[in-house]
Amino acid sequence: MDLDWIWKSILIIIAGTLLLRIAGRKSISQMTLAQTVIMIAIGSLLIQPVAGQNIWQTIAVGFILVLTLIGIEILQVKYNFFEDFISGKSKVVIEDGEILEDNIATMRLTVDQLEMKLRQQGVNRFKDVKYATLEPNGQIGLELKDDAKPVTMKDFREQMDQLKVILHSHLTTDDLNKKRDKNNIFKEVMEDGHEQEPPQYLD
Known part of the structure; x- marks a missing residue:
């Protein structure tokens, strides 16, 4: 045998x-x-x-x-x-609570499929989403609007720090928000580019 x-x-x-x-x-x-x-x-x-x-x-x-x-x-x-x-690029599918129909049509994604992906992320309303992107691996990435985000201790401390800065300087809340948004990774998808260059050791 x-x-x-x-x-x-x-x-x-x-x-x-x-x-x-x-x-x-x-x-x-x-x-x-x-x-x-x-x-x-x-x-x-x-x-x-x-x-x-x-x-x-x-x-x-x-x-x-x-x-x-x-x-x-x-x-x-x-x-x-x-x-x-090889991998493709991330595509914005929701912006300011509105579905970008041209983008989801290009990616052959139905509204029902998009809703399913949002539910898996714990989101139940389109209008709560500031940006949502469909990633190359098929997963959904999203950023909630400020009034839909859960408050964390870090957020509370940042707000207190901002309040102290405003009280002791001429900066406005808009100035501080612009400074914070510079490192927003969803901006890279919207602007089709990187805000920062990759580290030298990756070159």
């Missing part, structure tokens, strides 16, 4: 675990298109040795796929245009 399939199965599990460990820890919902394609390819590839294919050649091909994925991710970190090409 041929028992090769036993040690092949064990080796496949070990090699597959190692390959996925090298590839990263993202869940399926967090993967980019390139990551999803390569993970599916690895899954299909690893079952071949059990069917009689060369196991070492299969593992070698798996490592090549993972190295290719790592190379793609490095290029995405270094070059914005490559990231845009």
Whole structure:
């Protein structure tokens, strides 16, 4: 009786675990298109040795796929245009409580699907949303309007600090809000650019 399939199965599990460990820890919902394609390819590839294919050649091909994925991710970190090409860009789907119908039509997203994604984020009214973006991995990113945000201790302290500054200077509340909004990551999507350059160690 041929028992090769036993040690092949064990080796496949070990090699597959190692390959996925090298590839990263993202869940399926967090993967980019390139990551999803390569993970599916690895899954299909690893079952071949059990069917009689060369196991070492299969593992070698798996490592090549993972190295290719790592190379793609490095290029995405270094070059914005490559990231845009491979992963796509975030799109604004709600602005000031209004659905941007042209954008959701372009991305083939229905209003019902958008509502589902908002409910999963704990949002039940469009008008409470200042900005909502559909990310390249299909997840929704959102910023609530100020009057819809839950108050945290940090918010309370910031308001107290702002009040002290206003009382002791000529700054207005609008000036302080503009200063705070400079680092708003949703502004990058709206203005199609980065406010700050990436750190030098990523170049």
